[in-house]
Amino acid sequence: MVQENAPDFAQAVAKDLNKPKTEMYFAEIARRTSTRAPIVQRSLISAEKLEEWAKPAMVDVPDWQKPWAPKIYKNAKGVVLIIAPWNYPMTLSLQPLIGAIAAGCCAVLKPSEISPHYSALLATLTPRYLDSKAFRIVLGGVPETTKLLELQWDHIFYTGNSRVARIIATAAAKHLTPLTLELGGKCPVIVDPSTDIGIAAKRTLWGKAQNCGQVCVAPDYVLVPRSHQEAFVDALKAAYMQFFPDGCLASDSISRIVSPEHHSRLMKLLERTQGQVILGGKSEGLKMEMTVVKNVSANDSLMEGEIFGPILPIVPVDNLQDAIDFVRDRAHPLVLYAFTESAEFKDQILKGTLSGSLIFNDTFQQLAVNEIPLGGVGESGHGRQVLKYTFDEFSYERASIDLPKEAEPFIGMRYAPYTEENFKIMAAPAFMPIPE
Known part of the structure; x- marks a missing residue:
């Protein structure tokens, strides 16, 4: 078909x-x-x-x-x-x-x-x-x-x-x-400043641009140490110009917002944000620019719920442990993305957070592997x-056994009348020694 x-x-x-x-x-x-x-x-x-x-x-x-x-x-x-x-x-x-x-x-x-x-x-x-x-x-x-x-x-x-x-x-x-x-939920991106910031920004923006951000595994917000926020913003701007040299509104390489209601919801989020819009923010009909907002706080309008659109808030944190704590203090996301080359930091994220999937150094690419499941945990869903x-x-799974009549000698002790001898045989596992 x-x-x-x-x-x-x-x-x-x-x-x-x-x-x-x-x-x-x-x-x-x-x-x-x-x-x-x-x-x-x-x-x-x-x-x-x-x-x-x-x-x-x-x-x-x-x-x-x-x-x-x-x-x-x-x-x-x-x-x-x-x-x-x-x-x-x-x-x-x-x-x-x-x-x-x-x-x-x-x-x-x-x-x-x-x-x-x-x-x-x-x-x-x-x-x-x-x-x-x-x-x-x-x-x-x-x-x-x-x-x-x-x-x-x-x-x-x-x-x-x-x-x-x-x-x-x-x-x-x-x-x-x-x-x-x-x-779905809010899928975070954690950026280790020691990683390749250009690659991290490019891959994050590409993931956010898919279907104009209207997908449950889209990067929802970025956590980056505040000392490297400007470097990440500059890298996002460079990636934007590479993807959309004439701007999003003139591009045939990006979808539009699905309905006037969804478009209105997104524009109202932008109107209420206390962050600084440093890229995009405009719309034309149901088309909307990829929009980056920096200096977004934890209680900002953009952090109230899943954005499900082309708006990418950047939340500065003091350090990478604060980023882990930020994720852990919120509902478990469908996907957690992290850009880092540090094996130690990867292990910290793995052990210190919960998410349906954990993806290092890219976005969306978990969907390329047929042998792993897609599914959430907690409020991001259940099942795979x-x-x-x-x-x-x-x-x-339907369990089945088929007992032949030849098994009677092995199971005969279960029948009444019960005897002390049969009891000792059947109860023996209850008295097995427990290893130290």
Whole structure:
């Protein structure tokens, strides 16, 4: 479906987000040089690996239990609901669907009403490629989603913000429905002044520019020792001129803000900030410049919640330990980025913080590795996805044994009438010596 209709999908997302064709193929459809998120590659890998993922797992047991043939089956959970967002509409709707199909589930997929062109195209094409008795696309907004949440599902997979996640979790609790919540939050960037400041700034700005900052793994703010704030700002300006020599508003290499409501929210954040806007800050229609704000304090408007747009606050700190403390004192982020060559400082961050992912010396590049999961911790979500991890979300492990009649001599002591002799045999493990 994606291969045969790739130009139509790219055009639909361009209408919704003004997303550049290069970014659409690079991040969502398919590309030659990597298996980062693109759906074509992940569909093929899932098909190739499915037999391996789904085969029963044999377990290591004592010799006397081996005749029981203990194993663990991977079973489909059943009928699942996938609620997808608008910002990466193809990846974040079809990636969970691939996992659900691989696991053997039936699925209802609710794409976002905020990406209407993509959602309408998906609803038109899906019945041509998938059995409508097993897979359905439901269009609509809040009323339709509310109705869906009144039904009992075997699993709900939601990608979006924490406010809606709480509504979904409340609805799921009525039926004790298991959940995958792929959320977001404020993903910090810590910059060690001993690192290559130019590379750190360039890679941070590139990550922030993806989809105009409208992505859950976007760098949300930067923590840098105040003695090196100006050097980092200068490096950001240089990277900006490299990426957008004629400015963002004239560039075809950046998306736009998805809606007037989101645009208004972002501009109001800028109006309220006590920081100093040193780059960007202007907008034209729904297009908005990449904007850098320095000297941002912990209680600034830009630090109240996830920005989800092209605004990058720089929060100066006294030292790197203060940066770690700043992150630790807040909700656990989906991703923590850090630019450093110091093995000691990397270890400090690893041991001193919690985050869904920890990425050193780049942004976004965790999405290029199929063998590691994407998922949050605490308020940034729970559950995992990407290939086998998505398959596992929609599966459950079903334990099994098959006791032959020849096992009777080994289990006969469990039967009544109970005797002291049998008690000593069965209770012996309770009196095993404990190592010092």
